[in-house]
Amino acid sequence: MKKLVLPLLLCLSLLLQAQENPLSYVKPITGTQKMGHTYPGATVPFGMVQLSPETDTIPYEMNGKYNPDVYKYCAGYQYEDKTIVGFSHTHFSGTGHSDLGDFLIMPTTGKLQLNPGTATHPETGYRSSFSHSTEVAEPAYYKVKLDDHNILAELTASNRVGFHQYTFPGNEPAHIILDMMSGLYNYDNKNVWSFIRVENDSLVTGFRQTNGWGRTRIVYFAMTFSKPFTAYGQQNYAQDVYKGFWRKFDQTRNFPEMAGKQLRTYFDFNTAPGEKIQIKFALSSVSTAGALRNLRTEIPGWDFNAVKAAGQELWSKELRKIQIESRSKEEKENFYTAMYHAFINPTTYMDVDGAYRGLDMNNHTANGYTNYSTFSLWDTYRALHPLFNVIQPQRNADMIQSMLQHYNQSVQHMLPIWSHHANENWCMIGYHSVSVIADAIIKGNAPFDVNAALDACVATARHRAYDGLGYYMDMGYIPEDKIGASVSKTLEYAYDDWCIAQIAQKIGRTDIYTEFIKRAGYYRNVFDARSGFMRPRLSDGTFKASFDALQTHDQGFIEGNAWNYSLYVPHDPTEMITMMGGKKQFAAHLDSLFTMELPDKYFAETEDITRDGIIGNYVHGNEPSHHVAYLYNYTGYPWKTQERVRMILKKMYHPGPDGLGGNDDCGQMSAWYIFSTLGFYPVCPGSDQYALGSPAIDKATLQLENGKSLVIKVKNQGDKNVYVQRVLLNGQPLREPFITHADMMRGGELTFFMGAKPLKQ
Numbered sequence: 001m002k003k004l005v006l007p008l009l010l011c012l013s014l015l016l017q018a019q020e021n022p023l024s025y026v027k028p029i030t031g032t033q034k035m036g037h038t039y040p041g042a043t044v045p046f047g048m049v050q051l052s053p054e055t056d057t058i059p060y061e062m063n064g065k066y067n068p069d070v071y072k073y074c075a076g077y078q079y080e081d082k083t084i085v086g087f088s089h090t091h092f093s094g095t096g097h098s099d100l101g102d103f104l105i106m107p108t109t110g111k112l113q114l115n116p117g118t119a120t121h122p123e124t125g126y127r128s129s130f131s132h133s134t135e136v137a138e139p140a141y142y143k144v145k146l147d148d149h150n151i152l153a154e155l156t157a158s159n160r161v162g163f164h165q166y167t168f169p170g171n172e173p174a175h176i177i178l179d180m181m182s183g184l185y186n187y188d189n190k191n192v193w194s195f196i197r198v199e200n201d202s203l204v205t206g207f208r209q210t211n212g213w214g215r216t217r218i219v220y221f222a223m224t225f226s227k228p229f230t231a232y233g234q235q236n237y238a239q240d241v242y243k244g245f246w247r248k249f250d251q252t253r254n255f256p257e258m259a260g261k262q263l264r265t266y267f268d269f270n271t272a273p274g275e276k277i278q279i280k281f282a283l284s285s286v287s288t289a290g291a292l293r294n295l296r297t298e299i300p301g302w303d304f305n306a307v308k309a310a311g312q313e314l315w316s317k318e319l320r321k322i323q324i325e326s327r328s329k330e331e332k333e334n335f336y337t338a339m340y341h342a343f344i345n346p347t348t349y350m351d352v353d354g355a356y357r358g359l360d361m362n363n364h365t366a367n368g369y370t371n372y373s374t375f376s377l378w379d380t381y382r383a384l385h386p387l388f389n390v391i392q393p394q395r396n397a398d399m400i401q402s403m404l405q406h407y408n409q410s411v412q413h414m415l416p417i418w419s420h421h422a423n424e425n426w427c428m429i430g431y432h433s434v435s436v437i438a439d440a441i442i443k444g445n446a447p448f449d450v451n452a453a454l455d456a457c458v459a460t461a462r463h464r465a466y467d468g469l470g471y472y473m474d475m476g477y478i479p480e481d482k483i484g485a486s487v488s489k490t491l492e493y494a495y496d497d498w499c500i501a502q503i504a505q506k507i508g509r510t511d512i513y514t515e516f517i518k519r520a521g522y523y524r525n526v527f528d529a530r531s532g533f534m535r536p537r538l539s540d541g542t543f544k545a546s547f548d549a550l551q552t553h554d555q556g557f558i559e560g561n562a563w564n565y566s567l568y569v570p571h572d573p574t575e576m577i578t579m580m581g582g583k584k585q586f587a588a589h590l591d592s593l594f595t596m597e598l599p600d601k602y603f604a605e606t607e608d609i610t611r612d613g614i615i616g617n618y619v620h621g622n623e624p625s626h627h628v629a630y631l632y633n634y635t636g637y638p639w640k641t642q643e644r645v646r647m648i649l650k651k652m653y654h655p656g657p658d659g660l661g662g663n664d665d666c667g668q669m670s671a672w673y674i675f676s677t678l679g680f681y682p683v684c685p686g687s688d689q690y691a692l693g694s695p696a697i698d699k700a701t702l703q704l705e706n707g708k709s710l711v712i713k714v715k716n717q718g719d720k721n722v723y724v725q726r727v728l729l730n731g732q733p734l735r736e737p738f739i740t741h742a743d744m745m746r747g748g749e750l751t752f753f754m755g756a757k758p759l760k761q
Contacts, residue, residue: 022319023312025329025336028137031094031664033079033657035612035621038341038664039091040077040137042155042162044311045318046372046395048348049283050091051155051162053144054101055081056119060187074098076184079657084146085116085127086179087155089162089281090219092420093344094664095376097427099213099420101184103221103281105164109149109172114235114264116182122148126177139340140311156308159348160294161282165304170273178223180208180263187212194263197288198256201228204267205288206258214423216361219283222291226278226302229267236260278302285349285357285422297352318343321391322674325699333655335677335697338670342384343392345666346399349373349421357422359409369398371405374420378428379623379665381435386682387671390744393445393705400440401448403433407456414460429467429485429558430492431460438499438686441506443741454503458512461493461500461519469493471539477525480536480544480556487526487534487556488624491568494523498571499686523569526556527579532589533562550602550617559622561602563593568624570684573634583635590632594618594644613652613662620652621662626672627683630691638737639723639758642694645676646722649696678702678712679752680739690744692737694722695752708747714754721754728753 031038041052054076058069072078074095076088086106092098108126117125127148134145142155152167168174180194189211196206207220233253251258258265269277280302282295299307319339326332350356350371358364364371372395388396406416410424415433418425434457440446441453464470468483472493478486498520504512528535528543536544536556548555549562557565567590569576577586594616613621618628629644652661653673664670675681679695695714702710727734730748739750 021316022323022332022336022339023139023316025332026139026315026319026340027333027337027655027659028139028142028340029079029135029657030333030337030655031341031657031660032075032077035662036658036660036664037074037092037094037096038660039075039093040135041087041091041142042140042157042311043344044140044157044159044314045343046346046348047157047344048160049089049157049162049281050093050344050347051087051089051157051164051281052091052142053077053087054085054104054182054184055083057085057101057104057116057182057184057186060185060190070185071096073184074663076101079132081119082129083119083122083127084130084144086177086182087153087164088182089221089283091184092374092666093341094660094666094669096663096665097213097425098185099183099210099217101182102208102210102219102283104179104182105279105281106177106179107146107149107151107153107166107168107277108175108177109151109169112173112175112266112268114177114266116179138312139315141308154304156304156311158298158307158311160284160352161280161299163299163304163307164279164281166277166279168269168271168273168275168277170271170275174269174271174277176225176229176267176269176277176279178204178265178267180206180265183210183212185212191261193261194259196234196258196263196265198232202226205292207288213425213427214421217421217423218357219285219421220288220291221281221283222288222295223279223281224295225267226276227269229269231268232266234258234263234265236263278304284351284355286351286355286363290351290353290355294352315340321703322678323701323703324677324697326697330655331677331697334653334659334673337655337659338653338673338677341664341670342387342667342674345374345376345380346372346402347374349402359406359419359422359424360411361422362409364405364409366402366405369401370395372399372402373422374666375399375403375416375433376418376666376668377416377432377436378418378430379668380671381432381439381685382623382626382668383671383675383682384667385436386439386685387674389440389443389445389741391702391704393440396436396440397445397447400437400446400453403436404448404453404456407460412463412466414463414466415456426467429489431466431496432492433457434460434496435499435685438503439682441503442686442688444745450503450507451509454500454507454509454512457500457503458516461497461516472522473519475525475539476522477537479539481538485556485558487536487562488558488560488565490526491523491534491565494520495569495571497522502686520571523572523576524579527566529579532566532580534566534568535562550598552602560619560624561617563617564619564622564625564628567593567628567631570627571686573631573683577634583637587632587635587637587640590628590635590640592617593628615648615651618648620648623665623668626668627681630681630683630693633691633737637760638692639760641691641737642723643758645693646696649673649676679714679750688741690739690741692724692727692734692739694724694754702744704745704747706745708745710744710747711749713749713751715751716754717752718754720756723755723758725753725755725759727751
């Protein structure tokens with residue numbers, strides 16, 4: 001009998017596990033503490049609205065100097081804070097810089113106060129204390145009790161519409177405050193202009209123009225209430241708005257047009273105990289009419305729970321694209337939270353009819369594709385976009401279409417570097433749009449004009465005025481005495497140029513291939529054989545005399561040092577290993593990277609490097625090192641890759657507020673986790689090869705868009721059994737620790753056999 005029962009129980013357990021809704025394992029609160037810079041609020045996959053609480057909105061400057069505290073609030077929320085200022089509709093997820101925080105709404109009771117107050121004295125303004133004990137954060141849903149006002153706040157969203165639901169106590173005057181001044185990374189002159197038009201007693205429209213990280217950004221809105229308000233008014237801090245003919249009206253109360261640089265408004269309601277006031281708030285980059293169309297199309301009714309359910313069903317659909325089996329609840333929470341964060345950005349950037357504001361500040365229409373924004377490409381080219389090529393290929397193709405339209409609208413004729421909301425921020429280095437484009441083309445995911453795409457890549461890479469490219473093209477490297485972070489830029493340009501060469505080779509553009517494969521070798525020009533490191537070089541050809549391989553600043557690097565960036569030649573690892581002394585010496589270098597201890601002086605007063613994201617001198621919190629653990633595969637020591645990857649997974653990720661060892665960077669940190677947990681990683685996007693690692697789950701099924709499935713089975717997997725003994729692809733043994741994209745897309749089974757001892761042959 002026992003022989004029959006035990007297998008039946010096992011089958012039942014596996015069946016229940018397969019039927020589990022992965023939604024329950026997503027923890028949006030993960031990464032909201034310290035440097036993760038994620039937000040806990042409501043959004044749908046790749047949604048245009050990110051409706052989330054702000055626990056503070058710190059000014060960018062204090063007393064005329066940069067305020068270092070502003071860095072904490074890139075996403076507007078820090079878990080250790082005790083108060084909430086309000087709920088705004090736009091956020092970046094996991095970035096190291098910020099903007100947005102548009103259209104902050106706060107419900108209040110009692111005496112009307114139109115200033116936010118302070119964190120230490122919330123009673124002096126409209127903010128409220130709160131407790132995590134009443135806080136619920138789920139995909140497409142957020143709830144919290146605003147203790148000072150005794151209001152239950154609930155948020156959900158569709159793609160373009162935020163849906164608020166506030167339950168009032170009913171024993172005091174009720175107000176809804178709309179703060180048009182509030183925002184993230186607030187500069188003194190960030191708010192250029194705001195306009196509000198009260199259409200009737202339940203519908204309000206308007207726009208906000210800002211000059212922040214995105215220097216010319218306009219967002220339109222339409223806001224409707226579930227019941228009429230009894231009165232409304234404004235507080236306008238720019239008194240010059242009242243000069244001239246407008247003084248004929250009392251604009252402070254019940255006047256239907258409000259405008260100014262510093263504008264806060266309020267709407268009064270009569271409420272019964274326990275009554276809910278609902279707000280639908282839609283966005284558009286084109287017009288208030290577009291925002292209203294988005295609102296009426298996406299959420300025509302007032303059923304909050306139905307909208308929440310629809311949003312969560314969208315998340316369930318996306319999360320089920322990879323179904324994992326694991327005996328560890330924590331592993332499931334890590335994995336599906338990583339998938340959640342990976343599917344937030346890039347964000348939809350167009351109305352329901354396809355209209356959007358372009359980089360040229362004109363209105364355009366996306367025909368036959370979804371237009372996207374929020375491209376943090378220095379981060380996301382490494383793993384996020386390659387992940388999309390596996391399980392989100394159609395979306396990734398649309399994202400590339402969006403990049404190509406950015407190029408067409410750019411007066412500089414360049415692909416995006418770091419762009420959002422019809423603005424180019426020029427943040428970070430390289431021109432990694434070309435990596436995203438090359439990766440898609442090489443992997444056969446290119447339903448667009450590949451010749452036009454190559455032309456855009458080439459024009460971008462030949463733009464002599466951009467960040468030292470003229471020096472790079474003329475001298476074969478960027479001199480540090482002319483342009484800072486010269487080594488990092490030279491190395492990243494060389495990789496991007498290799499990507500361009502791969503496209504040209506694939507489509508037969510021989511002249512382009514010849515030009516850019518030569519440029520792809522320029523990494524050699526900043527390697528100093530005497531020190532064994534990549535090193536800043538001066539315009540006279542000599543290497544910079546004062547050199548510290550552990551230092552980042554003033555040493556030719558950005559978000560990394562010579563130890564890390566000397567390992568950044570993803571397109572030519574064989575030559576890199578040879579330059580650095582051969583396989584044995586290179587592996588020893590990698591060992592030292594992970595085991596050395598950095599002195600405290602290298603962590604002094606900088607947000608670029610903190611101990612939170614560091615293992616030895618390996619900086620997982622900054623992206624240039626994300627491929628490094630997989631480099632052992634090229635040295636004959638793949639078991640060390642397996643060991644290091646499993647260590648990083650354990651040290652850098654866990655399902656808690658401080659569960660990310662650095663900025664999630666629009667999903668890049670999470671994409672690294674997904675790939676590495678599955679057992680492989682794209683060391684060099686733009687090639688069709690993945691390096692194998694050490695899978696950390698028992699089984700995974702990838703539902704591919706071509707209708708096939710890739711099943712990853714892991715035999716004898718566990719915390720001690722991290723070493724791969726052998727790997728079978730559809731029953732055939734793999735002889736090297738690599739797999740191709742084509743192999744994966746054909747579907748079938750990839751089986752890992754694990755053990756407690758490394759296989760060193």
